[in-house]
Amino acid sequence: MKQWKKKFIEFMIKKKILKFGNFTLKCNRKSPYFFNMALFHTGKDLYTLGTFYAQALVNLNIKFDLLFGIAYKGIPIVISTVIALKKIYNINIKYSFNRKEIKKYGEKGNTVGSKLHGNIVIIDDILTAGTAIKNTLKFLLNKKKKISNILVALDRKEFGNKNSFAKNDIEKKYSCKISSIINIDDITNYLKSKKIMKEKLKILLKYREKYILNKIN
Template sequence: MKKWKKKFIKFMLKKKILTFGNYILKSNRKSPYFFNMSLFSSGKDLYTLGKFYARALINLNLNFDILFGVAYKGIPILISTVIALKKKYNINVRYAFNRKEIKKYGEKGQIVGNKIYGKIIIIDDIITAGTAIENTIKILQKNKKIQISNILLALDRKEFGKKKSFAKNEIEKKYSCKISSIININDIITYLKKKKIMKKELKILTKHKKKYIT
């Protein structure tokens, strides 16, 4: 695992974005861990987060026109990422994000920011069953002139989707796009093993992996 990815896991643990317990996910599955990006609440932390996303985009070396954030959690991630790209790499990118409710007054519409065109990279926090990402893709595909080239996430839980296969693989095949992530659950397990920390949580994660994770 690359050094900057290890730093990302350490950062997630330090800020208690990654926590362990008994959780019910949006997909209605039980989970022994939870990844809650909404806990970021300071400019410093958001900028640090943005630098990790920016680093991931640089490593992917993708050609794109617009970065798109998924309402609601994806919006601050998106903004911190475009700022980090400009400040750290001097790359100025255009961005947009969606409203969950269509605005019926003023400029109206569901999209905020730059006009959607060309190659799009979607920015979000996590994938479990893939439901939220599918909803966003459907919004974007109303514009026939765009191409969703990649979806960048912080964490891929690497769990089965609606069928007995990766949720990630199901979406990639259905919508002809690529899903990338800064880390996945196997990276977290490897990190805890090598650091020899949180042995109880590691045991629980390993058990969960056998049930839901390929």
């Protein structure tokens, strides 16, 4: 595992963003782990989070002219990412995000920030079934915008609506690549290196057997 991925997992665990236990997901699946980016609520933590997204964009050679955050969790993430890109890499990039409801007064419209242009990278927190991402893709593609990539913090690598990974479903249907800072394989590999988390690993592997196409060795 790359060192920056390991550091990201440790940061998520330290801040209790990544937790192990019994949880019910938005898609009603019962999960032994939960990833809650809403718990980031300080400037320091948000900036650190932005540095990981910025590093992923650069290290994965993703082309971008504009970053688009998915409301609501994607909004602070996209803002912290553009700040980190400028401070660390001297890349001054524009950003935008969507409104949940169309504003009918003032400047009106359903987006905030820069006008949509060029290679757009969608920024979000997690990919499970991919419902929010699909809705955002439809919104942007209806405006005839070019989606360069979708970057999430965690790809759970689970089934979508069909008997295949949600990631594969979206990439095939919308011709758009999805990238992630980490995925469930990275988490299981991390747990394998930590003897004190042996029981958590066993439970996680059983869960994965139910929601992935191929079992982990």
